[in-house]
Amino acid sequence: MAHRGFAGENPENTLTAARAATREKGPGGRADFVEFDVVATSEGDVVVFHDDELAGRDGDESGVTDVDGVVWETDTETVTSAAVLETEETVPRLNEMLAAIPTDVGVNVELKNPGNGSLRFGEKLSEGDLEAQKSIWSPFVDRVLAALDATDHEVLLSSFYEAAVAVAAERSTYPVAPILWDSVEDGISIAERYDTAAVHPPAEMVQRTPFFDDSRFSGTDIVEAARSDGRAVNVWTVETWYQAERLIEAGVDGLIADYSTLLSA
Secondary structure (H helix, E strand, O other): EEEOOOOOOOOOOOHHHHHHOOOOOOOOOOEEEEEEEEEEEOOOOEEEOOOOOOEEEEEHHHHOOOOOEEEOOOOHHHHOOOOOOOOOOOEEHHHHHHHOOOOOEEEEEEEOOOOOOOOOOOOOOOOOHHHHHHHHHHHHHHHHHHHHOOOOOOEEEEEHHHHEEEHHHHHHOOOOOEEEEOOOHHHHHHHHHOOOOOOEEEHHHOOOOOOOOHHHOOOOOHHHHHHOOOOEEEEEEOOOOOHHHHHHHHOOEEEEEEOOOOOOO
8 A cells, every 4th residue: 555655765645646546667666555645625525635734834844835834724726736745745635636547447435634623633532522523524525535536546545533433434435544643552443343354553552573562562463353353454554564574474464655666575
């Protein structure tokens, strides 16, 4: 799976990245899926972008564009005119991204933010909190689903937010996957609750690898637990051939990778 369109090789979440990740004769393997993030603008339009801030990133890193503002507080024209990573590429709308990806390549659409600063990230929610959060996500997810329904791609929807997974599962027949953060057990519980097709753990959550973090994730084996329930395990974010090979040996199904060349040997 080409993470943001193989973000280690291309300007992330752009049309150029989508085309490069799916070309027949690239530097490495052609993507089976292109993974990308979707957020809402202030006008409710769905655009392909990862961060909350157009010009900022967690940890005080430089942002993806040089335009100030929060994506969902900024009008669509400003967002889609913003240059990505000092290239000529700009932030695409969802329908443009889908059109740039051949229909024989799948799309993993990560539901990132519907335009709200009060989301519950990486949590398993109580019934009351879940219903409140679903009401925030529903209009946005409906717009995403409408765009996907107009294409012929194989689709996988994923999110760090239980409410987003819930709305997607309830309102469509597309496969869904929770993205796990700091709890194997919560991730498995969410997967079971919505009978998801897959789970997306971070690489350090996978046992029987040199980079497994047993100080955080000892206990339930995510690969064995998912496999016993018939779910695929797609791991993020894979950046080296060494990670890729060790994860495959540990039994994962998919690699959400920044580089096309990880398995080219």
